[in-house]
Amino acid sequence: MFFIDCLQYSAWSETIFRQMNAGGVVAVHATIAYHESFRETVANFSAWNERFQRHSDLILPGRNAADVETARQSGRTAIFLGFQNPSPIEDDIALVEICHQLGARFMQLSYNNQSLLATGCYEAEDPGITRMGREVIAEMNRVGLVVDMSHSAERSTLEAIEISGRPITITHANPKAWHPALRNKSDDVLRALAESGGMLGFSLYPHHLKDGPACTLTAFCEMIARTAELMGPARIGFGSDLCQDQPDSIVEWMRNGRWTRNRDYGEGSAANPGFPPQPSWFRDNRDWPAIADGLGAVGFSPSEVAGICGGNWLDFYDAAFGPAGAA
Amino acid sequence: MFFIDCLQYSAWSETIFRQMNAGGVVAVHATIAYHESFRETVANFSAWNERFQRHSDLILPGRNAADVETARQSGRTAIFLGFQNPSPIEDDIALVEICHQLGARFMQLSYNNQSLLATGCYEAEDPGITRMGREVIAEMNRVGLVVDMSHSAERSTLEAIEISGRPITITHANPKAWHPALRNKSDDVLRALAESGGMLGFSLYPHHLKDGPACTLTAFCEMIARTAELMGPARIGFGSDLCQDQPDSIVEWMRNGRWTRNRDYGEGSAANPGFPPQPSWFRDNRDWPAIADGLGAVGFSPSEVAGICGGNWLDFYDAAFGPAGAA
Numbered sequence: 001m002f003f004i005d006c007l008q009y010s011a012w013s014e015t016i017f018r019q020m021n022a023g024g025v026v027a028v029h030a031t032i033a034y035h036e037s038f039r040e041t042v043a044n045f046s047a048w049n050e051r052f053q054r055h056s057d058l059i060l061p062g063r064n065a066a067d068v069e070t071a072r073q074s075g076r077t078a079i080f081l082g083f084q085n086p087s088p089i090e091d092d093i094a095l096v097e098i099c100h101q102l103g104a105r106f107m108q109l110s111y112n113n114q115s116l117l118a119t120g121c122y123e124a125e126d127p128g129i130t131r132m133g134r135e136v137i138a139e140m141n142r143v144g145l146v147v148d149m150s151h152s153a154e155r156s157t158l159e160a161i162e163i164s165g166r167p168i169t170i171t172h173a174n175p176k177a178w179h180p181a182l183r184n185k186s187d188d189v190l191r192a193l194a195e196s197g198g199m200l201g202f203s204l205y206p207h208h209l210k211d212g213p214a215c216t217l218t219a220f221c222e223m224i225a226r227t228a229e230l231m232g233p234a235r236i237g238f239g240s241d242l243c244q245d246q247p248d249s250i251v252e253w254m255r256n257g258r259w260t261r262n263r264d265y266g267e268g269s270a271a272n273p274g275f276p277p278q279p280s281w282f283r284d285n286r287d288w289p290a291i292a293d294g295l296g297a298v299g300f301s302p303s304e305v306a307g308i309c310g311g312n313w314l315d316f317y318d319a320a321f322g323p324a325g326a327a
Numbered sequence: 328m329f330f331i332d333c334l335q336y337s338a339w340s341e342t343i344f345r346q347m348n349a350g351g352v353v354a355v356h357a358t359i360a361y362h363e364s365f366r367e368t369v370a371n372f373s374a375w376n377e378r379f380q381r382h383s384d385l386i387l388p389g390r391n392a393a394d395v396e397t398a399r400q401s402g403r404t405a406i407f408l409g410f411q412n413p414s415p416i417e418d419d420i421a422l423v424e425i426c427h428q429l430g431a432r433f434m435q436l437s438y439n440n441q442s443l444l445a446t447g448c449y450e451a452e453d454p455g456i457t458r459m460g461r462e463v464i465a466e467m468n469r470v471g472l473v474v475d476m477s478h479s480a481e482r483s484t485l486e487a488i489e490i491s492g493r494p495i496t497i498t499h500a501n502p503k504a505w506h507p508a509l510r511n512k513s514d515d516v517l518r519a520l521a522e523s524g525g526m527l528g529f530s531l532y533p534h535h536l537k538d539g540p541a542c543t544l545t546a547f548c549e550m551i552a553r554t555a556e557l558m559g560p561a562r563i564g565f566g567s568d569l570c571q572d573q574p575d576s577i578v579e580w581m582r583n584g585r586w587t588r589n590r591d592y593g594e595g596s597a598a599n600p601g602f603p604p605q606p607s608w609f610r611d612n613r614d615w616p617a618i619a620d621g622l623g624a625v626g627f628s629p630s631e632v633a634g635i636c637g638g639n640w641l642d643f644y645d646a647a648f649g650p651a652g653a654a
Contacts, residue, residue, distance in 0.1 A: 035418060091362060091414060092585035114443060114457040116586070125454030130441040132586040139588060258419035259443070259459040261466060 002026040002072055003288045004310040004317075006201040007082075007150070007172040007239035011246050012051060016285070017058040020077040023285035026310065027068045027317070029106055029171060029239070033083040035257030038095055041088035045102045048081060061103060065318035080317075082106030082171075084151060084254075086117050086136070093132070096139040105321050106171060107140065108148045109133060109160060112266065113259060118149075118156040121182045122266075126153035129163055141165045144321045150183070150239070157189050166320065167197035172239030174203050175230075178223045179210040181267060187230060194231035199316050201239020202227075206276040207267035208241070217281045221294040224308065233304045237313040238291075244284055248274035329353040329399055330615045331637040331644075333528040334409075334477070334499040334566035338573050339378060343612070344385040347404040350612035353637065354395045354644070356433055356498060356566070360410040362584035365422055368415035372429045375408060388430060392645035407644075409433030409498075411478065411581075413444050413463070420459070423466040432648050433498060434467065435475045436460060436487060439593065440586060445476075445483040448509050449593075453480035456490055468492045471648045477510070477566070484516050493651065494524035494643070499566030501530050502557075505550045506537040508594065514557060521558035526643050528566025529554075533603040534594035535568070544608045548621040551635065560631045564640040565618075571611055575601035 003024050009031040010016050020028060032044035052061050060071055062078030071078040081103050088104070089095035099107070109118035109129075117133035119126040129137065137160065140147055147168035149157040160168055170193060176184040185193075185200070193200060202224060209215035210223070227236060243250065251274060255266040265273055281287060281294075288309070295305045330351050336358040337343050347355060359371035379388050387398055389405030398405040408430050415431070416422035426434070436445035436456075444460035446453040456464070464487065467474055474495035476484040487495055497520060503511040512520075512527070520527060529551060536542035537550070554563060570577065578601060582593040592600055608614060608621075615636070622632045 037417065087418060090364065090417070090585075093588055094585065113459055114441070114454075116441060116443065119454070123454070123458055127441075127446070127450070127452030127454040131450055132440055135587040135589065258417075258421065260462045261420055262462065 001289075001292065001306060002310045003238070003292075004068070004313040005029070005238050005240050005242070005285070005288075006169070006199075006313055007031065007203075008242045008244075009246070009250075010242055010244035013245065014055060014058065016244060017055055017077065019285040021058060021075060023288045025077055025285050025288060026072045027062055027078045027080060027313070029080045029082050031084050032081050032104075033088045034085055034111060034254050035087050035259075038088050038090050038092075041083070041099070042102070045081070048079065048103070052079070062105070063103060064321045065314055068314055068317065080105045082148065084108045084148075085111035086115050089136070091116060091132075093135055093139055096136060096145055097143045100143045100145045104145060106146045106148045106169065108151055109136075110153070110156065111151045112255070118160065119153040120151055121153045123153060126155040128155045128159040134163060137164050142324050144323055146320050154186060154189060157185070158192055161192045161196050161198065166324065167199070167316070168193070169199045169201070169316070171201045172203040172205070172208075172241045173200065174208045174223065175227055178226070179208065181208055183208055183267065190227065190231055194235040197235075199235055199237055199312065200227070200231060201237050201313075203239060203241045204279065204282045205241035205243075206278065209279065213277045213279050215279050217279075217291065217294045218298070221291075221298040224295065225298045225300065228300070228304075233300070234307055234312050234315075236308055238309070240282065242278075242282075242284070243275060246275060251275050328616075328619065328633060329637045330565070330619075331395070331640040332356070332565050332567050332569070332612070332615075333496070333526075333640055334358065334530075335569045335571075336573070336577075337569055337571035340572065341382060341385065343571060344382055344404065346612040348385060348402060350615045352404055352612050352615060353399045354389055354405045354407060354640070356407045356409050358411050359408050359431075360415045361412055361438060361581050362414050362586075365415050365417050365419075368410070368426070369429070372408070375406065375430070379406075389432070390430060391648045392641055395641055395644065407432045409475065411435045411475075412438035413442050416463070418443060418459075420462055420466055423463060423472055424470045427470045427472045431472060433473045433475045433496065435478055436463075437480070437483065438478045439582070445487065446480040447478055448480045450480060453482040455482045455486040461490060464491050469651050471650055473647050481513060481516060484512070485519055488519045488523050488525065493647065494526070495520070496526045496528070496643070498528045499530040499532070499535075499568045500527065501535045501550065502554055505553070506535065508535055510535055510594065517554065517558055521562040524562075526562055526564060526639065527554070527558060528564050528640075530566060530568045531606065531609045532568035532570075533606065536606065540604045540606050542606050544606075544618065544621045545625070547606075548618075548625040551622065552625045552627065555627070555631070560627065561634055561639050561642075563635055565636070567609065569609075569611070570602060573602060578602050
């Protein structure tokens with residue numbers, strides 16, 4: 001039994017890497033850009049190069065599925081890097097390949113707002129994928145940089161699924177039918193995603209959970225069971241959105257970047273501007289085994305549990321990160 | 328009698344500055360960014376700083392309407408700087424004020440494609456001004472950086488007119504009713520622009536002219552007369568889009584930037600990819616007096632001719648470039 005978490009953005013530390021190890025987490029997709037420019041993102045790649053060197057007993061750079069197997073066999077965690085916004089490629093399609101060469105494996109086409117490529121879920125209107133967006137999706141397909149539409153709006157997401165020649169992802173979100181957050185996804189989107197061979201990662205960020213921090217493990221697992229009926233048990237996994245040990249200044253950066261002189265509270269509010277508390281049953285990476293038990297308790301078979309907890313993402317990684325046609 | 332041309336992007340030289348002087352051109356709005364990043368735009372500001380020093384007998388930096396008067400009295404040309412895309416502010420609203428401090432006075436909210444702020448006229452869909460766009464318009468209004476929607480799509484343009492607290496511009500375009508180029512503007516847009524106190528600059532770029540390079544001076548002036556009926560004679564001027572002495576690589580940069588690995592031909596075509604030839608009656612800045620004569624020939628009064636040729640832009644500049652409320 002192993003776990004893959006397809007979205008975390010924690011204040012990385014040896015403590016956290018040891019918790020990953022204790023929890024059986026063999027791979028994590030770690031965000032390195034929310035609004036960062038290319039140059040700022042390069043600094044974040046560098047910071048990971050340093051962590052990989054310093055903590056080589058605990059983590060290793062994740063570039064393809066084989067690295068996950070290496071991590072598993074050596075008792076470490078493969079860290080895959082990704083962007084929550086296309087800001088790192090700025091206006092330059094040539095930076096898609098450069099970022100892949102540096103180690104990026106996921107890129108969201110938009111983050112809450114309109115980007116050069118697609119629309120974010122907080123815009124009033126969603127015109128779908130832009131001219132540049134179509135070109136960039138083709139380039140991402142070519143090099144093996146996976147499209148992620150977690151923070152994108154409905155039409156843009158449906159168009160990305162249709163336009164992309166390779167399966168795409170929603171690394172961290174839940175069904176809107178369960179909890180109607182702007183960030184959660186409609187059944188139409190989830191169905192189209194599954195039919196195209198894409199993957200959904202269930203989020204454990206409290207604003208994406210029914211009843212927020214008070215959501216129970218059972219309610220969460222029952223939601224997964226209902227989603228499995230819609231998408232099939234092989235097209236789902238986890239993307240916890242865990243932001244462990246981060247100060248509230250980080251959630252302010254996520255929401256406001258450099259785009260406004262006012263203050264945007266995103267899924268929070270002026271009265272509740274910071275990170276919400278985590279549910280009691282998911283504090284850190286050591287809590288994954290209990291979530292696996294929860295999946296068993298709502299009726300998933302052991303092989304389905306293994307798939308949802310990591311095997312499904314591993315199969316996806318195996319096909320997604322190389323050049324087009326090479327898989 | 329003096330002339331103001333509210334859009335040129337020539338391969339700047341002493342020859343061109345002398346032609347401006349010979350033609351009675353006291354002010355030119357010169358583009359310094361099509362797809363340039365902030366840093367690249369700073370280099371273009373620097374290049375103008377150097378030109379202002381080297382050719383101080385012919386040109387001077389244009390920052391406000393008084394500089395036009397200085398230019399007129401000293402027989403020089405005031406050069407106002409502007410952007411055809413918001414690329415210089417990247418994703419950072421604080422760069423609006425920085426760019427104004429460096430001398431920028433106009434900024435288009437989009438150039439053909441979708442930007443972070445608004446939609447360009449080549450996109451299939453136009454959702455209007457984005458979340459960041461609303462914030463940036465307010466900031467431009469505050470510091471006195473003028474909104475220009477020349478390359479923007481219809482709905483975005485109408486919304487910019489409505490949202491902006493200060494009059495906006497379409498520095499270089501013609502009425503779509505005269506020549507149905509994607510870049511030309513509907514009567515709805517022109518009417519709303521005039522009613523809000525904005526300005527239209529008539530373009531002399533052949534792709535914006537009926538019959539292209541074969542367009543006659545009379546046909547051009549008759550179009551201006553019809554537009555004056557729609558907008559009034561005080562809300563119109565010139566923005567020639569003159570790209571004198573530029574190689575075809577420049578029009579390729581304008582069209583393709585860094586957003587595609589394919590080749591976009593914009594208003595041209597694979598068979599006709601370069602700059603089109605200019606109409607015979609507008610080769611360079613020495614041809615303005617004959618255009619003034621053409622306006623007289625289609626029935627404009629001398630004071631109307633003076634307004635269209637320069638006075639209307641001067642009045643607009645007088646109100647537009649200072650901080651909000653200071654005019």
